Amino acid sequence: MRTLQRNWISWFLLPLILVGMALALIVYVVNNPGGATAGRALTYPNITLYFRQHMMMVLAALCLSIVVGIPAGIMLTRPRLRTLGRVVENVVNVGQTVPSLAILALFFVYLGWGFNTAVFALWLYSILPILRNTYAGLTSIQGNILEAARGMGISPFRVLYRIELPLAMPVIIAGIRTSVVILVGTATLATFIGAGGLGDLIATGISVRRDILVLTGAALSAILAIFLDHVIGQVEAALLSQTERRL
């Protein structure tokens, strides 16, 4: 009973506070833009559009990264591909050091401007933490646990499904959380290749020197990052409590 109550509060309290903060901020800045120039960017339709474009880019890239990153991570830890796994892990680590703006600019050259290019570049960028964490989570499981499972005659697929994935899950989800926070931040750069999003507010604010635009864009993307991180954190907690109950 007490756990249930605590869960409800943690599920809804923080998201509610965040949504409230975002709404209050939007209402405030739309009504007090501090001048006509900033006011032209700070309208309800504009902010809604930017927010939607931002969410859309982040969610599309995140879904693609999860769908590709986790299976790829699993495959690389299978016995036959283990050596390749170490190589890929290093490549991935190096890949993460390329600046995100450079990745966007690179794909702009080949794919043109707009939403699709932005999602593609963001996807490539956000796949890395998920792949790496899946790989790390699975390889860090102690060998004797797996040996015991195999010794009991459990099939390799069931070992993966019943033992490896549940044990590696906190690490995998941590990767997804890292990824989503990176994505929300990086998506603000997509404005430079015409994909819109909250970066429109930030970049416009910088170029016309209206701080309120920069602050609004930055605050909204920070709120979005915390929100998504929280949601994924709750999924993790739900999955963990299931595992614990079974143990």
Place this chain on the structure above:
Amino acid sequence: MFGQIKWKLGLLLAAVMITGIFMAGCASDDGWVFATDHEYSVRPDGYPGLAELYGFEFDDVVIMDLGITYAALRDGEVPLAMGFATDGRIAAFDLVNLVDDMQFHPVYNCSPNVLASTLDDYPEIEGILNQVVPLLDAETMQSLNATVDIDEKEPADVARDFLLEHGLIGETPPAADKGPVGVGSKEFTEQLLLGQMAVMLLEDNGFNVVDNTGLGGTALAREALENGEIDIYWEYTGTAWMAHLGHEEPLTDPAECYQKVKEEDLANGIVWLDYTEFDNTYTIMMRRADAEELGIVTISDLADAINEGVPAP
């Protein structure tokens, strides 16, 4: 272990997908789509004011980095784009500037901005930099820009050739005995050229110059000047009036704008030297073939075409 929570995950996934589909519904890429940079999208002397004065609205406005609008227009990805009147790519990409028949766009003449404190130490800087200003008319600037953007010459080489041709500098600068003086610029071609000209003119007069050209956007260059990290950069009168001095109403007379900016900025410790004849104002561009086919020459023509529902090229 996944059995009991499968439905929860399913629910979450479904929610994400529904949100995605809902949000995908808002994208539209057809019609009179206008590619613009960030600044132009909100400035009163940009798109909002233009649409109001001429009485039309584009079907969609796409905001992107300054400089990729030209290629987006050339490649047929958008029918309309904003650019700058002195850009060399306009002629090279076979684009046309629509005539601003209602004289909406304000003036953007360029002038070297020097810190007053630096000018106190080296008053000769004013004379040195002012030598080049009268040479810079619209045609000259456009062709210098094109030499860099289209012929892919280095801005420094183009600037040196230009100054040598006009006898403003010698082949090799003398040993530096004054300074150091920091010269900055924004990141686009014209600014790099003007910045390099300032660097070379000062070096030719025995200054030790710190070359900080290509700093970034307007705000960065201005902040660098205000903080004393650089001593000189070229600014446009209209930009200073609106962005740095915070005025909301644009000015359309070159001399008036220059005088007002010069006076106000003196209080900020910044001195405006002479201003150029060229006026690097905003321009609305179309592909030449489209403009000829639709008979669009002026922005009023464009407004009529949009309002009459002529399909976008």
